[in-house]
Every structure is written in structure tokens, then in C-alpha cells.
Amino acid sequence: MSRAVTTRRKTINTVLAWSIGILIFFPILWTILTSFKTEAQAINDPPLFLFFDWTLENYSVVQERSDYMRFLWNSVIIAGGSTLIGVMIAIPAAWSMAFVPSRRTKDILLWMLSTKMLPAVGVLYPIYLIFIELGLLDTRIGLVVVIMLINLPIIVWMLYTYFKEIPGEILEAARMDGASLREEIIYVLTPMAVPGIASTMLLNFILAWNEAFWTLNLTAAQAAPLTAFIASYSSPEGLFYAKLSAASTMAIAPILILGWFSQKQLVRGLTFGAVK
Template sequence: MTRSVTPRRKTLNTALAWVIGLLIFFPILWTILTSFKTEAQAIASPPLFLNFNWTLENYAIVQERSDYMRFLWNSVIIAGGSTILGVIIAVPAAWAMAFVPSKRTKDILLWMLSTKMLPAVGVLYPIYLVFIRLGLLDTRGGLVVVLMLINLPIIVWMLYTYFREIPGEILEAARMDGASLKEEILYVLTPMAIPGIASTVLLNFILAWNEAFWTLNLTAVDAAPLTAFIASYSSPEGLFFAKLSAASTMAIAPILILGWFSQKQLVRGLTFGAVK
């Protein structure tokens, strides 16, 4: 039996959703607006919202001072590489947990999730020493591995949830038709879970793109991504809010555009299996 929703309640829910959405988006909007102000306008009191002299000077200064494209390319490689590597490892793991019965599956999943509760600084020192010993410090390959391991529990959890919604009888039929384990995962399971895999890839790409702790501590110059690019505008002389806002806008613009164009796929994947 479906529950009817009155027009008044629908209007209130819509208005509440818009208010919450605007509150969440306002810091991003304020950062973008501040990037077009002068330094004096950026710290003006009371704050200037729209009535200020718009300028592109901050973007020109940021571009002259820093090699933005190098930082951007590092972010794309690190975020993309860690996400792809994580999915390659997580798909077989999630398949085994979803379709191979075991009393320990839930315990393993909870243990994997518990690793996300450990403060990152608690393992910084040993990882830093390992990176020095292996020559991985300030390398994109080293960061790809670290970020993959950090986000791997989330990837496995999400894929396990999506795989559980796929009827096991379909995989059994594939086995009866002579499909090998590799063919079962690649040609039967994966195509059926495309919405879930796509949303997992998008979400973990965003998490890797925004990761600051490890990228700031394990890079210096060569492999520094956009998080280091933003941090470079915090200097001992003080914070230059307009230039910092311009650098932040340039750093978040690619991921905002990606999220905007992939929002339908992301929502579809996050609600995959919610309604039967």
C-alpha cells in the first residue's frame, strides 16, 4: 500500500531540500566569488557578495606563479590510477564475499571497515620510512598504491552491496553453460553491476582527488597534486584570500564539472537495488 503525499508536504520537502542544498553549496559559491575580488575586497567588512569590481587578476597571478597543468595531471593520474587499481582488486574480492558462502564474510567486512577508523597519522611514520627505503617518496606510483589501499575497504563494501542484489541463479546458469570463473566475472557479473561499479568509481575518484593528508606528506615537487597546489598559497606572511580562492576554484573546478555531468549515474548507482 503506497502512502499518499499531499501537495503541501511535497512543497515543504522541496523547499527544505533546496535550503539544505544551498547551505551545502554556499562555501563553494563564496570561494568562487572571492576568487574574482581584490585582496582588499576579499577581507572587506561587511563582506561583499555581488557588488564588487570583478577581476581576473588572481587567476593570472596564480597561473604565472604555479604550473597548474602539472598539478592537474598529477591529480588525474593519482586519483584515476588508484581508483582503477582498487576496482580491479575489489571486484574479485566482492564477488567471493557475495557468492561464496562463508560465516566469516560479515566479520571480514567489518574488519576492513574498521581500518578506516584508524587515524591516518598513526601509520604515517612507518609508511614514510617504507617509501624512503623503496624510493617511492614523491612519486605518483607510490601515491597510487597508498590511496588505493586507503579507499579499498569502501570499494569492496560498495561492490559487495551491489553484487548481493544480483541473483545467484544467473551466475549458476553461466557456470552450467561452461563459463570459467574469469568469464563469469567479466562477461556476466560485471555488465549486470555496471551502475554500481560506475558509482563506486566516481565516488572513489572524488575521494582520491580530495585526499590531502597523504599527498601533502608523501610528495614534495614531482608528484604533487592539486591539494599541494592549494596548500602552497598559505605562506608565513599570511593568507591571501583572493589568490587562495582562485587556486581553490581551479582545483575543484574539474571535479565539480565531473560531478555535474555524472550526477544521474551517481544517483542511479547509489540507489541500485534499493527498490525491487
């Protein structure tokens, strides 16, 4: 029997949740507001919150100075390509770990996750030399591969936890009906884990979209995504906060819209298997 939750407890939880949400979202809100200010208003002391002269000048300057659509297209290809390839590799890997018993499964998962603890700068030099040798420097293919490999441990780990919630008896029944290994993964396992796969793809798409270290070090002009687009507004002359905020807003707008429309799927995937 579940315990009754008092109205006071609900109110406290609601206020606390809204407070944390506003605190987390405030830097994004401040960036958006700053993008509509003039440069003088952006550095005004005390800061101006809502009462300032709203202007679209920064957006027009950013659009004139940079080819925003080229950076956007590069980001879509790099983030989308690395996520799709990563999921295609991770689904069979997670299946084998979840449904083929092994005493080493947890050790392998921990080892994979430990690779995320390595500072990226520690492997920059060898990867940079490999890219030069293979002609992958400043190419979208090169960035797709390196970002996919960086995020692959997280994809495998997340899919493994989702697959573990699926009863193995269902897969055994499919095998008894004559399903091959390929058919078992594609037609039985994958449809049942769609919420988990979708949330995994969304989270890793966001990680790839926001990746800055590798995109700044392995690109110059041709394959530069939106992270390089933002970095281009940091110049030796100083920071132009209003224009930098406009560029940042243009860079995060697509991913904010994607997150907003897919939030139900994301929540469903993150709670997949939590309630029996």
C-alpha cells in the same frame, strides 16, 4: 496501495531539500565569488557578496606563479590510477564475499571498514620510511598505491552491497553453460553491476582527488597534485584569500564538472537494487 502525498507536503519537502542543498553548496559558492575579488575586498567587513569589482587578476597571478597543468595531470593520474587499480582488486574480492557463503564475511567487512577509523598520522612514520627505502617518495606510483590501499575497504564494501542484489541463479546458469570463473566475473557479473561499479568509481575518484594528508606528506615537487597546489598559497606572510580562493576554484573545477555530467549515473548507482 501507496499513500497520496499532499501538495503542502510536496512543497515543504521541496523547500527543505533546496535549503539543505544551498547550505551545503554555499561554501563552494563563496570560494568561487572570493576568487573574483581583490585582496582588500576579500577581507572586507562586512563581507561583499555580489556587489564588488569583479577581476580575473587572481587567476592570472596563480597561473604565472604555478604550473597548474602539471598539478592537474598529477591529480588525474593519482586519482584515476588508484581508483582503477582498487576496482580491479575489489571486484573479485566483493564477488567472493557476495557469492561464496561464509560465516566470517560480515566480520571481515567490518574489520576492513574499521581500518578507516585509524588516524592516518598513526601510520605515517612507517609508511614514510618504507617509501624512502623503496624510492617511492615524491612519486606518482607511490601515491597511487597508498591511496588505493586507503580507499580499498570502501570500494570492496560498496561493491559487495551491489553484488548482493544480483540473483545468484544467474551466475549458476552461466556456470552450467560452461563459463569459467574469469568469464563469469567479466562477462556476467560486471555488466550487470555497471551502475554500481560506476558510482563506486566516481565516489572513490572524488575521495582520491581530495586526499590531502598523504599527498602533502609523501610529495615535495615532482608528484604534487592539486591539494599541494592549494597548500602552496598558505605562506608565513599570511593568507592571501583571493588568490587562495582562485587556486581552490581551479582545483575543484574539474571534479565539479565531472560530478555534474555523471550525476544521473551516480544516482542510478546509489539506488541500484533499491527497487525490485
